[in-house]
Amino acid sequence: MIVRPVCVIGLGLIGGSLLRAAAAAGRQVWGATLSTVDAEAAVSDGFLVESRVDKAVAMARERDAIVVVAVPLPAVDQTLSTIARHAPDCLLTDVVSVKGPVDEAVRRFTTRVRYVGGHPMAGTSASGWEAGSDGLFHDASWVLTVEDETDLSAWRDVAQLVLECGAQAVPTSVAAHDDAVARISHLPHVLAAVLAAVGADGGTLALALAAGSYRDGTRVAGTRPELVRAMCEGNRAPLLDAVDDALGRLGAARGALASTGSLGATLEAGHQAWNQLQEYRTTARPKARIDLSAPDAREALLALGARGGRVIGVDGDFVITG
């Protein structure tokens, strides 16, 4: 298997951490960013950074690198347009937190590229190069999309990079990803904002009494709002479904508390869901292999992701799952 160099466009928290992790794994790496702050910080940490995206991308074409789009969603179109002009055939992935709009943009700009949509489920509420580290993805789940057109050898090459970063690859469709993250990433940000505001409306006394439950429940409200907006607004339809489910459950809780005085159904359901997460995390999954050259490889990958499995290794044409 070819160990490709890695070209990262965008050197914020995620892109910057990926650049470091790929370098730590022994890959040749370089980046490009329009942020002079991130560029200067990355250069002073010893990395090669182009200030022009087209130059970084042209170098990727010369060296058959994996190009990683690590810019915020609103900047994806412009970045893809540059890639389509300067490296139309490159192996392409991204780390943007919604997959539908990126997938559409890829089809629009660069129909010929080999593209695997990516989303590492890792982060902190801080942002920028300085907030990153080569260990950010350690033990994280990292979605890699599988669609009808996906070239599975490209998928395997991107999975290899993900594994080298310390993460595990979760194969899933673009649509299933966006539905899932609306529930477990975007809705948490919306609820954190709502909780933060309702708490602060209680005045200084409320802030003085705020302890663990409020602090944890509002933690991600510390993220820069423009980053949260980009990911939430970019996943509008699935997020609306998730918000409607939350409104339905919160309204039912309100009704029960007002009429019968009981929050039993709400709290029992929440506790049961919490237990499901712990069970998922502590369940041992037997190792197995999927032959990527088999005719049903695509279905096998998607079934693996749907039952919560991950790709934990690559061995020639096979991926090892667990």
Place this chain on the structure above:
Amino acid sequence: MIVRPVCVIGLGLIGGSLLRAAAAAGRQVWGATLSTVDAEAAVSDGFLVESRVDKAVAMARERDAIVVVAVPLPAVDQTLSTIARHAPDCLLTDVVSVKGPVDEAVRRFTTRVRYVGGHPMAGTSASGWEAGSDGLFHDASWVLTVEDETDLSAWRDVAQLVLECGAQAVPTSVAAHDDAVARISHLPHVLAAVLAAVGADGGTLALALAAGSYRDGTRVAGTRPELVRAMCEGNRAPLLDAVDDALGRLGAARGALASTGSLGATLEAGHQAWNQLQEYRTTARPKARIDLSAPDAREALLALGARGGRVIGVDGDFVITG
């Protein structure tokens, strides 16, 4: 100032931690609990534990101890009835997470006791004696209620115990406490339950992708539902107000996302509220003193709590604030 012994009724997470912390501060302590599991664990850790509440309370009368009610809200009435029979004049406090119902129960059962309602803003999602420690209250805020009838020398004696446990005393009224905790403690539990359930409704893939935002936002859904029910359902009217505020804000977010595609107002307000909490936490508060024998002492204490101040020391008839 008399250093009174401490008698704790209920030896779960909070009562058990208080028993240990008071002992570590050099107080004579004993407890009582109807839980044989907690009793056995406390005894094997070297503490004196009565299996009968009446005997523990009678000993408190003999020794002029502070009696701490540390039972769940549904057991408060029975505990107070025993205290009223066996130690009607004792200095009484409690650590129950809502103050209105306890205050009413105290008036009903033991009009003659000197009572200061208490609520330490500390805890973990675990429960029982084994989950506690003498450091649980380190740097925590600990509400002590100030009402028209409150004997301020009793207030000072309870504040002294709170300080010895490593916490800081926040003076406030029963009603202001219950409004505040509805927003920063009870609503977080309800939202955590809602978020946990909406996430788990996304199936195994959603659980596989759940990262920090979902984990933090659902953490307190791991608490035993019967404990959460007791505190939330015991604070019904203020919690209904807080839930209505959350429903209003979440509904507005839903409407804006559906109509304009923007979550800007919601996320900006949440981020601003989050900043308010950080500012509160990093603001230095100058030391001052309140003379508890002065005619306006009650108002001074309540004003201190309303502006987010705390009592950090006791010096004769004075409390030191910061």
